[in-house]
Amino acid sequence: MCGICGILQFNKAIQTHELQLMTHALQHRGPDDAGYVLSNIHQPSIDSFHDEDSVAEVKTAYPSLSHNSQYQIGMGFRRLAIFDTSVLGHQPMLNHDRSIAITFNGAIYNFEELRSELQQAGYSFKSKSDTEVVLTAYQHWGINCIQKLNGMFAIALLDKRDNTLYLIRDRFGIKPLYYSQHKDALYWSSEIKAILKVSSLEKQLDANGLYTNYIWQQSADNATCFKHIKALAPGTYIKIDLAAQQTTTHTYWDTLQLTHLKRTNTSIAQIEELLHQIVKKQLKADVPIISMLSGGIDSTTLSAIAKKYKPDLASYTLALNEQHYNELPQANAIASHLKLQAHIQELHADDLLSDLDASLTHFEAPYTSIEPVVLAAKFMHDKQFKVVINGIGADELFGGYQYYQRIYQWEKLHRFSWMANVIPPLPFQKTKTLQQFWKAQTVSQFYGLFHEGMQLTELQQLVSHPLSIPTPKQYEAIEQLPISNLEKISLLDLQHNVGNHHVVREDLSYMKHSMEARYPYLDHELVAAVFQLKTALVYQKNTNKPVLRAIAQKYILAANMQMPKKGFELPTAQWLSNNKSIENYAFEALTQLKKRGIFNNKTIDLWWQQRNQSAVVSKIWQLISTEKMIATYLDA
Numbered sequence: 001m002c003g004i005c006g007i008l009q010f011n012k013a014i015q016t017h018e019l020q021l022m023t024h025a026l027q028h029r030g031p032d033d034a035g036y037v038l039s040n041i042h043q044p045s046i047d048s049f050h051d052e053d054s055v056a057e058v059k060t061a062y063p064s065l066s067h068n069s070q071y072q073i074g075m076g077f078r079r080l081a082i083f084d085t086s087v088l089g090h091q092p093m094l095n096h097d098r099s100i101a102i103t104f105n106g107a108i109y110n111f112e113e114l115r116s117e118l119q120q121a122g123y124s125f126k127s128k129s130d131t132e133v134v135l136t137a138y139q140h141w142g143i144n145c146i147q148k149l150n151g152m153f154a155i156a157l158l159d160k161r162d163n164t165l166y167l168i169r170d171r172f173g174i175k176p177l178y179y180s181q182h183k184d185a186l187y188w189s190s191e192i193k194a195i196l197k198v199s200s201l202e203k204q205l206d207a208n209g210l211y212t213n214y215i216w217q218q219s220a221d222n223a224t225c226f227k228h229i230k231a232l233a234p235g236t237y238i239k240i241d242l243a244a245q246q247t248t249t250h251t252y253w254d255t256l257q258l259t260h261l262k263r264t265n266t267s268i269a270q271i272e273e274l275l276h277q278i279v280k281k282q283l284k285a286d287v288p289i290i291s292m293l294s295g296g297i298d299s300t301t302l303s304a305i306a307k308k309y310k311p312d313l314a315s316y317t318l319a320l321n322e323q324h325y326n327e328l329p330q331a332n333a334i335a336s337h338l339k340l341q342a343h344i345q346e347l348h349a350d351d352l353l354s355d356l357d358a359s360l361t362h363f364e365a366p367y368t369s370i371e372p373v374v375l376a377a378k379f380m381h382d383k384q385f386k387v388v389i390n391g392i393g394a395d396e397l398f399g400g401y402q403y404y405q406r407i408y409q410w411e412k413l414h415r416f417s418w419m420a421n422v423i424p425p426l427p428f429q430k431t432k433t434l435q436q437f438w439k440a441q442t443v444s445q446f447y448g449l450f451h452e453g454m455q456l457t458e459l460q461q462l463v464s465h466p467l468s469i470p471t472p473k474q475y476e477a478i479e480q481l482p483i484s485n486l487e488k489i490s491l492l493d494l495q496h497n498v499g500n501h502h503v504v505r506e507d508l509s510y511m512k513h514s515m516e517a518r519y520p521y522l523d524h525e526l527v528a529a530v531f532q533l534k535t536a537l538v539y540q541k542n543t544n545k546p547v548l549r550a551i552a553q554k555y556i557l558a559a560n561m562q563m564p565k566k567g568f569e570l571p572t573a574q575w576l577s578n579n580k581s582i583e584n585y586a587f588e589a590l591t592q593l594k595k596r597g598i599f600n601n602k603t604i605d606l607w608w609q610q611r612n613q614s615a616v617v618s619k620i621w622q623l624i625s626t627e628k629m630i631a632t633y634l635d636a
Contacts, residue, residue, distance in 0.1 A: 034053040035077050044160050215469060225365050272551045292376075586624055
C-alpha cells in the first residue's frame with residue numbers, strides 16, 4: 001500500500017523538481033521510504049535515484065535526484081511497508097538487468113503461490129515482497145500477468161525491452177489511479193493532488209464532473225472535478241508505445257462479464273469455504289493488523305472468521321452517543337464472545353473540529369457528509385496498526401440495501417406509472433414515494449432514487465441555468481442486459497457504489513493516515529462465485545443478505561443477526577443543528593463560496609434556512625466540501 005506517480009514528456013525533458021513535488025504530495029501514503037527512476041524514450045537503461053526521505057541503504061546505493069537532468073520519463077514512489085519491510089522491498093523496483101521498472105500500490109494475496117510457480121519456471125527472488133512477484137510475473141507472462149493477480153493494485157510498469165509504459169488498475173478500482181494527457185505529456189498519480197503540482201497543467205473546475213458528482217456522489221464516466229484529469233477505469237490498463245507515441249486503452253475485466261456466468265448448483269457451503277480462504281489470505285502481513293467491528297453482520301462475520309486464523313486479532317469500534325448511530329453494545333458483545341482485543345474510539349462533535357479542515361481538504365471531490373473513516377484511520381494508526389480488514393462490498397454483493405426489497409414494489413407499481421401525471425403533488429411521504437417510483441421508468445432511474453445527492457431540479461436551481469446531465473454510460477450498458485432487475489441492481493452497485501464511490505473515499509480516508517485497508521468481500525473470485533448461485537438463494541423478498549445470513553449464524557450472536565442496518569456514518573445532521581462550532585464552520589464556508597459567484601446564492605441561503613431537514617444537510621455538505629476543495633487546490 002503506497003503512492004505512485006510519474007511524468008512522461010515525448011518531446012522534451014521532464015522537470016524533475018515537479019516529479020519530486022508530486023512524490024512529496026503523496027508522503028502520507030508512504031512514510032517509510034521513497035525513490036525515483038528516470039529514463040529516456042530511446043535510452044535502453046533505467047537509472048535509480050534516492051529521495052530525501054529514502055532509507056539510509058537507498059541513499060547509499062543511489063545518487064540524489066538532479067534538477068538539471070535530460071530525462072523524458074520519471075517515476076516516483078512512496079512506500080508503506082507491509083510485506084518484507086526491509087530495504088529489499090524498496091521501490092521503484094527493477095528486474096535483474098534493469099530493463100523493467102515497476103511502481104506498485106496495493107496488495108497481492110496470492111503472491112506466494114505465484115512466486116512458487118515462477119520459481120519452478122527458473123526465476124529466483126531477492127525479497128519476500130509481493131512487488132517483486134508482480135515484476136517477475138510481468139517479465140515472464142507479459143501484460144497478461146494481471147489476469148493471475150488476486151488483490152488490489154495500481155501499477156506503473158516501464159519496459160525498455162519493447163519501449164512501452166503501462167498504467168494498470170485493479171478489477172474493482174480499490175486502488176485509485178488518475179492521469180492527465182496534456183499536449184505531448186502524460187502525468188499519473190495515486191491522488192489528484194499530486195498531478196495538480198504540475199505547473200504547466202491548467203487548473204480549473206470541470207463543470208460536468210462537478211455536477212455529476214452532486215447528483216451521483218461521484219463524477220461519472222471516469223471524469224473528475226478537474227479539467228484534463230481522469231480516473232483510470234477499474235479493470236483497465238493504458239498502454240503507451242513510447243517510440244510511436246501512441247496510447248491505447250484496454251479493458252481486461254468488467255463487471256458485465258459476470259452475467260456470462262451460469263447459475264449453477266454452487267452452494268452456500270462453497271461460498272463459506274471460499275470466504276474462509278480469502279480471509280486467511282488477506283490476513284497476511286508483516287505488520288500489525290486489526291478488524292473493523294461495527295456489530296452488524298458484515299464486519300462481525302469477517303472478524304469471527306479472521307479470529308480462527310489469527311488468535312490475537314484486534315478489533316476497532318466507533319462509539320457515538322447518538323442512539324441511531326451507536327453500535328457499541330452489539331460490538332462489545334461480539335468482541336467479548338470472540339475474545340478479541342477490542343479498541344473503542346469514543347467520538348463527540350467537538351472532536352471533529354481540530355482536524356475537520358484537513359479531513360475535508362484531503363478529498364478531491366465534494367461529499368455529502370463528514371467522513372468517519374478518516375477519524376477511524378487516525379485512531380488505529382496511533383495504536384500502531386497498519387492494516388485493517390473491512391466489510392465493504394457485502395451489501396452490494398449479497399443484496400443488503402433496502403432497494404433490493406423495494407424493487408419488488410417498484411416492479412408492481414411500474415404498470416401504473418401513467419398515474420404519475422394525474423395525481424397532484426401531495427405533502428404525504430407515502431404519496432411522494434409513490435410518485436417517485438412512478439417517475440422512475442428504468443432500473444437505473446429506480447436505483448438513482450436511493451443514490452442521488454441533489455436532484456436535477458435542485459441542481460438547476462443552484463446553477464440558475466438549464467442543464468442536461470446524461471445517464472452514466474455504465475448505467476446504460478447495464479440497462480440493456482437480458483438479466484433480472486435484481487441482477488442489474490447488483491451490477492450497478494458493484495460498478496457505481498463500490499467502484500466509483502466507496503473504495504475511492506475509503507482509500508483516501510485510510511491512506512491519509514498511512515493505513516492499508518483490505519476487503520475480503522470484494523475478492524473477484526468470491527464475486528464470481530456468488531454470481532453463480534441461483535438467484536432465489538441470493539435475493540429474497542422479505543430478507544436482506546440471505547446467503548451471508550446463512551453463513552453468519554454459525555459464527556455470531558443472535559443480537560448481531562437481528563441488529564437493524566446502520567451505515568458507518570456520523571450524525572452530521574444532528575451535529576449541524578445542535579453544535580454551534582460546527583454550525584459556524586459550515587456558515588463561514590458557505591459565505592466564502594457565495595463570494596465566488598459561481599452558484600445562485602439565493603438557493604444556498606434557502607438551503608441554509610432549511611438545515612434542520614435531513615434531506616437538505618447532504619446538499620449543504622456538498623457545498624461546504626466544494627468550497628474547501630476550490631480553496632485548497634485551485635486558489636493556490
